[in-house]
Amino acid sequence: MGKSSKDKRDAYYRLAKEQGWRARxxxxxxxxxxxxxxxxxxxxxVDLCAAPGSWSQVLSRVLVKGEKFGHEAWEDQQARIRxxxxxxxxxxxxxxxxxxxxxxxxxxxxxxxxxxKMVAIDLQPMSPLDGVVTLQADITHPSTIPRLFExxxxxxxxNDLSAxxxxxxxxSDGAPDVTGLHDLDIYIQSQLLWAALNLALCVxxxxxxxxxxxxxxxxxxxxxxxxxxxxxxxxxAKPRSxxxxxxxxxxxxxxFKPPKGFKASLENPLGAGHYLKPEKDQQRTQPYRRVRDDGxxxxxxxxxxxxxxxxxxxxxxxxxxGDLSSFDSDASYLLPKDHVSLDPVQPPTAPPYKRxxxxxxxxxxxxxKTKGMFDYTQAPP
Numbered sequence: 001m002g003k004s005s006k007d008k009r010d011a012y013y014r015l016a017k018e019q020g021w022r023a024r025x026x027x028x029x030x031x032x033x034x035x036x037x038x039x040x041x042x043x044x045x046v047d048l049c050a051a052p053g054s055w056s057q058v059l060s061r062v063l064v065k066g067e068k069f070g071h072e073a074w075e076d077q078q079a080r081i082r083x084x085x086x087x088x089x090x091x092x093x094x095x096x097x098x099x100x101x102x103x104x105x106x107x108x109x110x111x112x113x114x115x116x117k118m119v120a121i122d123l124q125p126m127s128p129l130d131g132v133v134t135l136q137a138d139i140t141h142p143s144t145i146p147r148l149f150e151x152x153x154x155x156x157x158x159n160d161l162s163a164x165x166x167x168x169x170x171x172s173d174g175a176p177d178v179t180g181l182h183d184l185d186i187y188i189q190s191q192l193l194w195a196a197l198n199l200a201l202c203v204x205x206x207x208x209x210x211x212x213x214x215x216x217x218x219x220x221x222x223x224x225x226x227x228x229x230x231x232x233x234x235x236x237a238k239p240r241s242x243x244x245x246x247x248x249x250x251x252x253x254x255x256f257k258p259p260k261g262f263k264a265s266l267e268n269p270l271g272a273g274h275y276l277k278p279e280k281d282q283q284r285t286q287p288y289r290r291v292r293d294d295g296x297x298x299x300x301x302x303x304x305x306x307x308x309x310x311x312x313x314x315x316x317x318x319x320x321x322g323d324l325s326s327f328d329s330d331a332s333y334l335l336p337k338d339h340v341s342l343d344p345v346q347p348p349t350a351p352p353y354k355r356x357x358x359x360x361x362x363x364x365x366x367x368x369k370t371k372g373m374f375d376y377t378q379a380p381p
Contacts, residue, residue, distance in 0.1 A: 011327035012241045016054075017342040023054035025173055027241035028250070030058060030069050031322035035237060036252050038209060039063065042168040043116050044152060046203060048139050048196050049174025050120035056132050059118055064131035066112035119151045140195045142266040145202055165208075170200040172212040175248070182247065189215045201230065201264035208256040215247045227253050240322025243329045
């Protein structure tokens with residue numbers, strides 16, 4: 001979490017530190033869960049691109065510790081109000097009722113789930129969390145799958161098509177360092193989404209769920225159609241805590257339904273390298289994919305219609321998640337005079353910009369003070 005003036009006035013940024021979350025993105029997962037009930041019946045979870053670990057922290061507190069957030073917490077609050085009103089109706093003093101309820105809530109009744117296993121994967125190291133196994137690995141490398149199954153306590157046989165895939169939910173909040181060039185950022189994010197989906201297909205069990213960050217673009221309906229091939233229900237959602245000025249959204253896929261005989265593999269993602277040859281003297285109307293000699297994957301979609309104007313288009317369901325009466329993530333709220341800025345709950349363990357800061361410091365510059373570091377008037381050696 002940054003420390004710019006906008007971040008200091010961001011309500012979710014401040015709430016994240018006050019409530020002990022590692023990043024404000026924790027509220028995004030909580031609001032997605034409110035809308036889609038993602039955690040129902042879930043005991044095996046994989047968090048991709050997990051660092052610094054706010055989404056894994058949500059899973060740890062909900063599944064391992066049994067804490068309640070969102071709508072369930074609101075229901076508990078309403079139950080408290082009803083108990084106070086009933087006590088007043090019986091002739092008791094409100095202060096006595098409040099004290100009694102406070103004593104009960106001093107030791108809240110937690111309901112942790114049994115046999116929960118969670119794995120968080122990222123290229124960057126991540127500080128530990130209760131009940132979460134962290135792996136520093138590349139989600140695109142085939143060696144990650146055996147390590148993932150080992151962390152889950154499952155046997156892995158890449159040649160067994162009938163192997164039981166153990167994971168109920170795969171989530172990914174990963175995103176590239178944006179450049180501001182939307183087309184480039186959308187392309188890079190799509191490749192990250194592709195990698196996350198490939199790994200999810202290798203570990204999800206039938207009926208499983210997949211949630212990942214996307215960047216909204218003109219072809220989001222194509223993305224919706226592609227995910228509908230392997231999932232029964234696909235929605236695109238925008239949590240309330242996600243800034244409206246941001247192009248980010250989240251694709252929520254439920255009901256994993258792998259095609260018959262489908263074999264997922266990171267070495268051969270989604271059938272890359274296969275070439276569907278048409279019959280002799282017959283026009284090819286089916287999609288095909290092949291890898292050229294220079295390593296570029298070439299895809300031809302094919303078409304059964306002569307006029308491209310008759311091609312079908314899908315409208316992706318787009319939902320707003322979170323209580324609409326909650327804070328606006330784009331608004332800057334006034335801070336009280338006695339406001340004290342809190343430090344992040346978990347500073348970055350190994351930020352990618354750490355080396356740049358060290359070089360700046362050794363050359364005499366710090367916190368943006370780079371004057372005198374470089375002399376552009378001199379010709380390079």
